[in-house]
Amino acid sequence: MVSVVGAVFVALSLAPLLVLSVPPIGTQPEQVHISYAGFPSSMEITWTTFNETEESTVEYGLWGGRLFELTAKGKATLFVDGGSEGRKMYIHRVTLTDLRPASAYVYHCGSEAGWSDVFSFTALNESTSWSPRFAVYGDMGNENPQSLARLQKETQVGMYDVILHVGDFAYDMHEDNGRIGDEFMRQIQSIAAYVPYMTCPGNHEAEYNFSNYRNRFSMPGQTESLWYSWNVGSAHIISLSTEIYFFLDYGVDLIFKQYEWLKKDLEEANKPENRAERPWIITMGHRPMYCSNNDKDDCTQFESYVRLGRNDTKPPAPGLEDLLYLYGVDLELWAHEHTYERLWPVYGYKVFNGSIEQPYVNPKAPVHIITGSAGCRENHDPFVPNPRDWSAFRSTDYGYTRMQVHNITHLYLEQVSDDQYGKVIDSIWVVKERHGFSAWF
Secondary structure, three states: OOOHHHHHHHHHHHHHHHHOOOOOOOOOOOEEEOOOOOOOOOOEEEEOOOOOOOOOEEEEEEEOOOOOOOEOOOOEEEEOOOOOOOEEEEEEEEEEOOOOOOOOEEEEEEEOOOEEOOEEOOOOOOOOOOOOOOEEOOOOOOOOOOHEEEEEEEEHHHOOEEEEOOOEOOOOOOOOOOOOHHHHHHHHHHHHHOOEEEEOOOOHHHHHHHHHHHHHOOOOOOOOOEEEEEEEEEEEEHHHOOOOOOOOHHOOOOHHHHHHHHHHHHHHHHHHHHHHHEEEEEEEEEOOOOOOOOOOOOOOOOOOOOOOOOOOOOEEEEEOHHHHOOOOOOOOOOOOOOOOOOOOOOOEEEOOOOOOOOEEEEEOEEEEEEEOEOOOOOOOOOOOOOOOEEHHHHHHOOOEEEEEEEEOOOOEEEEEEEOOOOOEEEEEEOOOOOHHHHHHH
16 A cells, blocks of 8 residues: 555656656647738738648637637748757748728637637728827847836737837847747737737848748748838838848848839839828838947948948948938938937938927938837947937937827837836927928928
8 A cells, every 4th residue: 555655656746747748739829920911901910830730820800799700821831940950840921801991800820730819909000191109129139128028018008009120139039949039939929919010130130041030020022021111101111131231141132132122112102192192201220320339330330331331342232321311211210239329310420400499390311210228138238428419319228219100290209218117218209391302402
């Protein structure tokens, strides 16, 4: 009898270990996130499983209606991480179409082999008079993601319509054979499963030719999320890769491909009928053209690659500042520096304020915002003691930017300090009675 009891005791004591040794269900969806598919009345749903499933399905319906009355199917692609283990995962993508603009939907995703939690989203309002609200930040890791909790709560109470993540994720997605990327995507699910999570690549995504970034995210266009554009409210938003100027081993031709695509996109956005409908042109790219940080990075150099291009390639690679200025880009959003910096309207290292009293009313050059202080394991970047004339406001607080495109003439920006418990430490109105190249004169 004693031996039987002892055997039972040993078995029970080993039970937690036995449970821990059971592998997770590889067909269970996780890392759910949504993005704008790039055409009206649509939304892209993306998720991951670690085993193949027979189908990729989203069941959804209008909020308050019959649950899951609609079904959409997509496909999965095998992604093999470039690390030593060659870990496999399946990235599932389903595009929802014919959504009712500005209407709330409930959804879950997966297959008969496993379903996700139930999430909700609001289909994008297609009206050009809509005033969309954004959270904007870069450089967020899954270690020291200081701003994450505040962003999670603010997203879930409905403060944002779109998230713009301006490069550098997880720190780094490829590490530990992609497990750091998995963990980061799980962390942002509480934001990204509810509002479109729009991205651009940063330098921390470069490993294995940006493969984790290119496979995990689903942005509009056919460029594996490296560069693309989309419309929302009265704004045309362009996402760019600054990293193609630095990782030349992955192809110098990418600089020229992006430049030609960007020129065509700006030409289209500047057609009179398009600029009248969506006068705000906003760009987002990871490495800024200007900054006053003390880390000898590209933006601290007068001959910045992003700003002026590279002369050590054949042929020389064009920079972006002249092109964006020529087509009257209104606002340029950047990250990379782990700080916040607002610039006066600037072009060619010169300040072009609208006036002394009201610098952002009818500015004579693009406005630049650097917002890379969301929080990561690399902490803050220092500033030089004496900034240049074009630097208007600087902060080393952890935080993020809020933006609202109010109408065709007014755009609002404010910086939130997470160190100061959500206090707004900086804000401006950009007011433009005219848009386009002619507005500079």
